[in-house]
Amino acid sequence: MKYVDTHCHINSYQYDEDRLAVLKEIEKKMDFVVNIGCDLESSKIGIDYSKEYSNIYATVGVHPTDIGDEFSDELYRNLLELGKDEKVVAIGEIGLDYHWMTKSKELQKYWFRKQMSLAKELNKSVVIHTREATADTLEILKEFPEVTGILHCYPGSYKSALEVIDNYYFGIGGVLTFKNSKKMVEVVKKLPLSRLVIETDSPYLTPEPFRGKRNIPEYVEYVVRKIAEIKEISQDEVLKVTTENAKKIYKISK
């Protein structure tokens, strides 16, 4: 069985030297991957990849550290048009980042709510980025009970997860394999496999044993292995169930 990567950024400059080779490897080795947009440009590039490669899907959205001072009607219309594409499987990544705080909390919340409305209008899932902002993020997610999605690289507690577990899946990536990931191991142990999806966030957050190097989608294998170990089940089981989960939340029927 081939692997799925629900979250990667192949448009990153870190692939400038050998992007075509990386894309070809994805085409050959992966079941499917989702290239996640961070702004208008990377969203468009993701759609371009999805046209070229049948097993690459895209999301469109503006990341909380990439937002501008004003969310214009024109931007909304642009995102809406891009979002209608059949290979766009979600709006994202969107959310709140109180670690980098490139813009005020209020402005971040405004952009977040706008893009949640967009997902609602398009009837698409969302991919959520949240850093040091769990309470505010969950509050906004609950304002949109009809929207479902993935909390990517989930940093919160098991207790917080339960607040949105009916509508959300939890994206688990390379951080789980790090030596200091004790808290996350506990969360993964408690969360049901039926709510987990696998991701790399390539080129970032490379799992052990490659930590420190550039990440690539096929390294999801090491995350699957670690979840199997934590939950004391087979890697096949982890792969099978998390692949079904990813297809369900992204409405992929291949």
Ligand code: NI
């Ligand atoms: Ni990301």
